[in-house]
Amino acid sequence: MTNQWIHTGSSLQRYFFLLLLMLVSLLFFYLLKxxxxxxxxxxxxxxxxxxxxxxxxxxxxxxxxxxxxxxxxxxxxxxxxxxxxxxxxxxxxxxxxxxxxxxxxxxxxxxxxxxxxxxxxxxxxxxxxxxxxxxxxxxxxxxxxxxxxxxxxxxxxxxxxxxxxxxxxxxxxxxxxxxxxxxxxxxxxxxxxLPLGKERERLLFSKFVKVSRATVKGNLVVALVQGTLGGIIFWILGIYAPVLWAVGMAMLSLIPAVGAGVIWLPFSIYLFAIGEVSSAVVLVLYGVLVIGLADNILRPILVGRDTKLPDWLVLLSTLGGLMTFGINGFVVGPLIAALFLVFWQIFSRDFNVDGLQDEQE
Incomplete structure (x- = not known):
């Protein structure tokens, strides 16, 4: 009877400590908000x-x-x-x-x-x-x-x-x-x-660092390159405020299925409409062959096939990050998506009941 009371008391102390630990951690993160x-x-x-x-x-x-x-x-x-x-x-x-x-x-x-x-x-x-x-x-x-x-x-x-x-x-x-x-x-x-086990912790940190670094590096570098290339051609063609449009193209390049073409394509149509056909043709060819191909060439090099997030997931996480975290959401959203994938990969490997039964058989 005494041992049961001791065990109950130690369990109560443990749960109460974990509750306080969670509360203090939440207060600390709220302090850093x-x-x-x-x-x-x-x-x-x-x-x-x-x-x-x-x-x-x-x-x-x-x-x-x-x-x-x-x-x-x-x-x-x-x-x-x-x-x-x-x-x-x-x-x-x-x-x-x-x-x-x-x-x-x-x-x-x-x-x-x-x-x-x-x-x-x-x-x-x-x-x-x-x-x-x-x-x-x-x-x-x-x-x-x-x-x-x-x-x-x-x-x-x-x-x-x-x-x-x-x-x-x-x-x-x-x-x-x-x-x-x-x-x-x-x-x-x-x-x-973290009470996750050494092997699981090593896998979690290694995969998260690899995926997050590749995702952030790939998205940011590709966006900066496409924005820079767009700003250069706008400056060469004499389009007003090339830096302004370059930043806009860089930001839109972070969003899949949107891209820098949202900016350079209307300008090329306008140049064609006002009679500057040669400038319009140059801008279209440059946009397709240089700005557009920069993503296809650089992203596989910087991100890699194994660590690349699906385009639909990058789109959803980027838009959701923008709406939740503001301008920081361009990076926060894909990072959370990378962490989401890493945790589910570990779960499917270590906690899949059917998989465990197959291994035991």
Whole structure:
């Protein structure tokens, strides 16, 4: 009887401790919620540049501080600084475009009229969908004003919260340094705390790191390359605000079944309509043969066949991530999808009852 009471008491203490552990963990993550963006991108950067760090470790030996600092400087030069300059140019060009549309210097309705007069056949498919010329011009004008106004608003918000922005940037770089230096140790601590078994933990971490790194690296690099290629051809052809459209193409390239063609194809149609046939042909050929093929060539190299997520899953996870996490959802969504697949692979391997029975027989 006494032993039963002792056993019951120890079980009650264990369950109560687990309840408190879950509560404290939830409170800790809720505490870090305002800092989600710098913490998340610090984890992403440390994950992407970890292979370079391991090469330095093999060459320089045990110098964790120097290796982490060198890796941080490399990722700042290669990724952080160029992206900051690109975003600054994007916001600046968006603000200028908004001012020109708002002042009437650029009239989207005039472009629509010119396009309709040059290509009257375009009105027929619009009539099928019940879209009139006046409503089309109104929607295009309001959409252009809203899109450029979004970038203009970010200029003022960036100026008003400059301290907050650079504080988040400094926090991200600070966390990245310690994640690069102590990342392996933190992973070991987490693996030791998780009651999953060594083999299962090793499989979970290895597959998740492999899939997530390949997915993030593949999506981001392909999007940046396609956006850069699109911006170059827009600049060569003299299309206004090439950086603005380059960023737009890069963002759309992250979404499967959408891609950069949503931007360069309408521009090619407009160039053809206004009589610049050679520029239109160049843009179409460049968009199909260079921008379009960049995805087919780079993605298998960066992602690989075994770690590539299905396009439909990338589409759903990207859109869901955008709606849930905002701009960070471009990366958070596919990462969650990768983690989802890894857990189900482990479950199907280790917890499938039919599979276990077949193995026993």
């Amino acid at each position: 305002p800092l989600f963006t710098p913490v998340f991108w610090a984890c992403v950067i440390s994950l992407l540049f970890y292979p370079f760090q391991t090469k330095l470790q093999r060459r320089w030996g045990s110098r964790p501080n120097l290796i982490a600092l060198t890796t941080l400087l490399l990722c700042s030069v290669v990724a952080v600084i160029p992206i900051l300059l690109l975003l600054a140019s994007f916001v600046r060009e968006g603000a200028i475009l908004y001012e020109k549309i708002d002042s009437g210097e650029i009239d989207p309705e005039a472009y629509v009229d010119r396009l309709q007069s040059a290509l009257p056949l375009l009105q027929r498919p619009l009539d099928w969908f019940g879209v009139g010329a006046d409503s089309l011009k109104e929607h295009i004008s309001s959409g252009a004003l809203a899109a450029s106004g979004f970038a203009a608003e970010n200029v003022f918000s960036l100026g008003q919260s400059t301290f907050k922005f650079f504080l988040s940037l400094a926090l991200m770089l600070y966390l990245t340094f310690f994640l690069l230096r102590d990342g392996s140790r933190l992973v070991d601590l987490v693996a030791r705390a």
